Amino acid sequence: MKVEVQNIKPYSEEGSKKVQIEEMFDDISKRYDFLNHFLSMGIDRGWRKKVIKEIKAVPHHNVLDIATGTGDVAIAASGLDTQITGLDLSEKMLDVAREKVSKRGITNIELIKGDSENLPYEDGTFDVVTVSFGVRNFEDLRKGLTEMQRVLKPGGKLIILEFSYPAKFPVKQLYHFYNSTLLPFFGKVISGSSTAYTYLPESVKAFPEGQNFLDLLGSCGFENNGQKRLTFGISSLYTAFKG
Numbered sequence: 001m002k003v004e005v006q007n008i009k010p011y012s013e014e015g016s017k018k019v020q021i022e023e024m025f026d027d028i029s030k031r032y033d034f035l036n037h038f039l040s041m042g043i044d045r046g047w048r049k050k051v052i053k054e055i056k057a058v059p060h061h062n063v064l065d066i067a068t069g070t071g072d073v074a075i076a077a078s079g080l081d082t083q084i085t086g087l088d089l090s091e092k093m094l095d096v097a098r099e100k101v102s103k104r105g106i107t108n109i110e111l112i113k114g115d116s117e118n119l120p121y122e123d124g125t126f127d128v129v130t131v132s133f134g135v136r137n138f139e140d141l142r143k144g145l146t147e148m149q150r151v152l153k154p155g156g157k158l159i160i161l162e163f164s165y166p167a168k169f170p171v172k173q174l175y176h177f178y179n180s181t182l183l184p185f186f187g188k189v190i191s192g193s194s195t196a197y198t199y200l201p202e203s204v205k206a207f208p209e210g211q212n213f214l215d216l217l218g219s220c221g222f223e224n225n226g227q228k229r230l231t232f233g234i235s236s237l238y239t240a241f242k243g
């Protein structure tokens with residue numbers, strides 16, 4: 001069965017999602033890190049550590065971190081013996097990442113502007129591809145996943161961290177309340193963007209999570225696809241391999 005992928009856009013139903021996403025992240029880049037930690041009450045740090053654990057479990061001479069944003073996963077992975085490439089659509093998010101990398105004196109991260117749906121790499125280039133909180137924002141999710149499969153080496157690993165939806169009472173109800181009221185309120189006040197933090201819960205709701213996402217990975221050529229629900233299912237860690 002073909003998985004439905006809804007395309008929620010930040011600003012307007014009309015026009016390119018990619019252009020709107022780039023504009024939105026450029027706009028909130030300076031406050032993104034603070035808001036991330038504030039709105040998740042710091043839990044996001046633990047989730048990113050789990051990504052690093054998944055990288056460590058396989059050969060990882062080189063890692064491509066797609067939708068790297070302000071570079072938190074790339075920076076966390078820089079302690080490993082690996083060469084990391086962080087790629088993102090938003091130059092201003094990358095500027096924040098560049099400043100953090102330079103302040104820390106990190107030398108094994110390269111940061112480049114690019115599009116996940118048209119990756120500037122040859123087939124079979126990377127041991128590992130990671131994406132944290134990025135796939136939900138892709139204009140063409142299938143194309144993005146197929147591109148990741150293409151640039152992975154045979155046997156290479158894809159690691160995706162993405163919001164999901166808790167299924168059980170009372171976390172489901174509490175999460176819904178938080179997402180529909182507190183998150184848009186604090187997001188707007190702190191980021192100054194009236195759109196970004198209403199787009200966030202809407203895009204989480206529309207995202208084909210769980211079994212649907214596993215099926216999508218399978219239809220894009222990935223094998224041994226798995227999901228670990230984190231923190232009552234608020235987010236999920238997906239792993240998949242290129243055969």
Ligand SMILES: C[S@@+](CC[C@H](N)C(=O)[O-])C[C@H]1O[C@@H](n2cnc3c(N)ncnc32)[C@H](O)[C@@H]1O
Nearest residue numbers: 025067068069088089090115116132133134137
């Ligand atoms: C929510 S942020 C996540 C940043 C970072 N990975 C993290 O965990 O904090 C989403 C990022 O995805 C990027 N993005 C969205 N669509 C993209 C695409 N098609 N290609 C590359 N980056 C994209 C955005 O520019 C933004 O920086």
